Amino acid sequence: MDPSSDQLLSMYETMMVIRNFEESMVAIYLEEKLPPDVQAGLAFDIAAGPVPGEMHLAAGQEAVAVGVCAHLGDDDTLVGTHRPHHFAIAKGVPLDRMAAEIFGRADGLSRGKGGHMHLFDPAHKFSCSGIEGASMPPAVGAALAAKKLGKDWVAVAFLGEGAANQGTFHESMNLAGLWQLPVVFICEDNHWAISVPKERSTAVSSNASRASAYGMPGVDVGHNDPVEVFEAAGEAIGRARSGGGPTLIEVKTDRYLGHFQGDAEVYRPKGEADALREHDPIPHLAGQLRERGVLDEELQKELEERARARVEEAYEFARNSPYPDADEALTHVFA
Amino acid sequence: MDPSSDQLLSMYETMMVIRNFEESMVAIYLEEKLPPDVQAGLAFDIAAGPVPGEMHLAAGQEAVAVGVCAHLGDDDTLVGTHRPHHFAIAKGVPLDRMAAEIFGRADGLSRGKGGHMHLFDPAHKFSCSGIEGASMPPAVGAALAAKKLGKDWVAVAFLGEGAANQGTFHESMNLAGLWQLPVVFICEDNHWAISVPKERSTAVSSNASRASAYGMPGVDVGHNDPVEVFEAAGEAIGRARSGGGPTLIEVKTDRYLGHFQGDAEVYRPKGEADALREHDPIPHLAGQLRERGVLDEELQKELEERARARVEEAYEFARNSPYPDADEALTHVFA
Amino acid sequence: MSTATEQRTLTMAKAISEAIGSEMERDERVFVMGEDIGSYGGIFSATQGLLDRFGRERIMDTPISEAGFIGAAMGAATAGLRPIAELMFVDFFGVCMDQIYNHLAKNTYMSNGNVKLPVVLTTAIGGGYGDAAQHSQCLYATFAHLPGIKVVVPSNAYDAKGLLIEAIRDDNPVIFMYHKGIMGLPWMSYFEGATTEVPADEYTIPFGQARIVREGADLTIVTLSQMVQKAKIAAEQLAERGIDAEVIDLRTLVPLDRETVAASVAKTGRLLIADEDYLSFGLSGEICATIAERSDTLPLKAPVRRLAVPDVPIPYSRPLEHRVIPQVDDIVAAGAEVVGAGG
Amino acid sequence: MSTATEQRTLTMAKAISEAIGSEMERDERVFVMGEDIGSYGGIFSATQGLLDRFGRERIMDTPISEAGFIGAAMGAATAGLRPIAELMFVDFFGVCMDQIYNHLAKNTYMSNGNVKLPVVLTTAIGGGYGDAAQHSQCLYATFAHLPGIKVVVPSNAYDAKGLLIEAIRDDNPVIFMYHKGIMGLPWMSYFEGATTEVPADEYTIPFGQARIVREGADLTIVTLSQMVQKAKIAAEQLAERGIDAEVIDLRTLVPLDRETVAASVAKTGRLLIADEDYLSFGLSGEICATIAERSDTLPLKAPVRRLAVPDVPIPYSRPLEHRVIPQVDDIVAAGAEVVGAGG
């Protein structure tokens, strides 16, 4: 199923929003984290600034999120990973409340209780977590619920190629295959699990090839192309929606930044990330759109500007939101 | 690699020892467990008698244990399951101290601290546990140690077809394939996981087919034949011993008794077990031995008698062994 | 025919399956997942007869994939269902704890209450029948220590039904821990005090309300689960020795009814904790803390005494197991000691 | 050039990697497995520089398969090696707890001591830097409650080296829990009191011996890990208010040095427990029990006071996290209260 020009355009725009959100965060994250603001002797202070804690950015991985989410509605469940922003943005999670959550502010999705790795937006059936491999069982459950309720809802679980070696992968795939559930598993193969490359973590070259162990189709999507992702995901999600059962898709994608911000990447071949950026899918998609004649200089500028503005507003919103009252920490352990 | 007549004979004898050990236990286990000895109103008391607690017997599954262990020496590690007696006997664990352990007596392998599901015999590198799927990681570790120490030791992990859906299966297989370790995984497919048949637990019909997900050979061994097991295991263990890496073998076998003693098997088709006994591998192997001309009426009687006597002596030894002193319960939490 | 007032004597196992069945009748969103809960009826009969009534769609046997199906229960709850998931033995928690404590127990908090997770985990606890180190543990304190999941530990059939219906109707995760030795199974000796009259119709028992099983003036015995039945017997024997023990059944650990404990100790001035979990860093310590934090208003006539598994795994051999799991005699001896110690 | 007497000031992270390195030099059987322990040097630098010295055979990066590689560490120990396995954050214990607590911690007991399992699990604990609910927990009480594994929780570089060498040489499983906020990492603000002089050569510190960090007459503060550094600062501030606090660093929870705690409380009559784990059913309760069991010989001048995470997950937002993790000010306020309450 080919994407329409409108679909391509909106994927393109969303990719720019994601890229802008992530790359803007690189600078925001460093605010107040560097000398001389921090404890003497520190090169960097993860605890300081408007956004403390770990920060996993998805610059370079936009194609996976938009190619999949183009097929999802608000009733479809998406369970993301510790690197969740691109999924959340593509799924339609409000950018401003998401930014505010990442800033730990009162207007955040969860009034700052969750944070960057724990974004919850029930209205868009979006969630994620900081535990590797933990996205799959809940997605299986959401798919089970859809089947029990007789709805045509689909659930998508994202995971990294590193997480594919966690036991929950096996248990979830087996349940999905056994019960023929409307769930699609999307493995983002960005080659790295922090510092461990895929060939030193995984006994086989393709995780998609593992799908046969669960009686489900496995699909390899080549290099980081949003259109290929769109097509593979469309087929899998369509099959799931129509009762055809689960699919496992592995997409080759690229991590442009460190595993988390502050990662010196000593383990990574010099220049690898720069080389990857030469295959940046965003300009490449722009080229395709120009060929189709649906994008010109002017529209491109407009879309870029709109993306920039949306992200800027979201971060402004976050900055201007107050911190929650400290005693809110004691609430909502139970519903 | 065909088994020699001597190997076949000793496999045959060991199978009879196992069968005799297990079927004798059926009666021993019931001692003092039935009315009128027990609390009024009870049909049976698991807590009573010389052997309390759960009792998982392997009658019908002898072929798997002997076919594999024929290739193992004392330096090779075997990690068994919650249904461990046949493995222990085939691995050469002393029958008398094993029986005493199951009786909870002072002459037991662990002076009664472990019990039926927790038999430890370091001299034969034998261990087992009551947790499904837990046999695989330690076997991977033993194989890793062999490789690090430059020894030609092999490690074997047994698991049931039900345990093959536990996350440890995936993690262990991947580590074994990734590091090319001298470990062999043997899945006993007796069709049942307590009351759940394989087709309602497993998305694919063959666990051996899952081996490809870990870059290792997978071998299906057809119906409960000790010679076929011997051949498949011999090839896999030989390969592992010579640095050729891991193998996953699934053997179709039969559970003649309940999951544990006392299991009314309401879930099991009437007569299934009886029908299975018609394909009992023990008389079948006897037939093969007779054809080879290495077994005659007389020798068969002698072997049967010897097996019976060994088991009887072991259980006598257990009965005559004293209970450990209660305060021993407080020792050996730490070495 | 059962009427609103009909009383029947039921085993705890029957009370539990009755509670699940009546809630499944009442609310279509309730279903059960677990190993051998279908045609087998649950290894400890907690789902006996439910497969025939509700069919495989709502009484779902699962593969041996606890992390998978418990995580799936959470996902199904997020999507609007009210799953009950059985972890056959609590001893197996280690294969699925991440899904339980990092997700099921935290997502409500991390979402600031925007995500509700009405999931009940049912699980079997306890030893005393020779099932050894990996099938005899209680571990309720392990769950009670980690925030976000309510911990229910009934001691008898009446409480089990009311507490389980309360759990199923709760919009939060609850772990419901039933002791094998009070279920009244036809294949395991048990304490008959747990088999009680149980109303045929539905009722709930609120969480966080301990029950005074026996009033007494000399000594407070704080306990739960099967140990309540042992403590009742022990209290009678203590009475024969002229010691009047008050027995408190905590019923739930999260929430914990500290007030009832404190009020009793204020009265008796003496405290014995009878616990089947491991001794250190657990329930018995928390009860001590409740007293220590109130030491100005709760003068003790004697040091607090704790009975629990003395920080060893559960051994298999009967005399050894009997040695490490507190028995009626141990409660009697400790109770007499505490009162004696008080002069 | 390092001599037997040479003293250097080291961060706790450097002390830990030095201890591992020197033990690997000394004993070929010692090796390390874990995620990102190789070229990365460990996310918290616990294995910094070791890959270059020992190579990939002994410094093994693993897949994200904790149950697999921790179980494998146990299997390798059974076969005669002495593995160190790193669980990157203790928060991840839920994916591998079965291998840890049902096997690694029990096999020695279940085999009546015939199986020795010299395995050290190293893991990062603690919050305070905005890493939220799944990356900020301490959980030492969860491990201490379950029998069969020793629990070591150092508060400074000197102790870390000596306790870790002791752990590596121990023939039993040990979990060595280092708090991120005292490692002295170049990318995380930390308490500098944890960066200490450390002898260049090897030494061991026996388990089960608490350290009196500061002597005092008015109040006993029992604490551990990063909280020791907070308590030292708090004690100085209390001193300015004329309150003389004794600060006890437990150093290990299993074994637990109850005597040192009891002796101090016998002297001061007042007890404050400062803990970064969850409040209920944990460490602070166990310390209370130690006192309550000795109430006849340990008269309290004031109720015991507990500071810990108030049974909520760790929230992300800074003011909220600050609210739930006890801070220096909280220790000062609570200490003053306890003494005040004592009149």
Ligand SMILES: Cc1ncc(C[n+]2csc(CCOP(=O)(O)OP(=O)(O)O)c2C)c(N)n1
């Ligand atoms: C169970 C568990 N183990 C380890 C970690 C620590 N960790 C966080 S991200 C990560 C690497 C993940 O790699 P991958 O799955 O490929 O995702 P990516 O970071 O490349 O997007 C690890 C090991 C974790 N969060 N959870």
Ligand SMILES: Cc1ncc(C[n+]2csc(CCOP(=O)(O)OP(=O)(O)O)c2C)c(N)n1
């Ligand atoms: C992790 C875990 N989950 C559940 C159980 C309970 N249990 C014991 S045996 C068993 C069935 C095992 O089936 P299978 O692996 O096929 O072995 P079999 O009994 O057929 O030999 C189950 C579910 C367990 N021991 N461990």
Ligand SMILES: [Mg+2]
């Ligand atoms: Mg990756």
Ligand SMILES: [Mg+2]
């Ligand atoms: Mg089976």
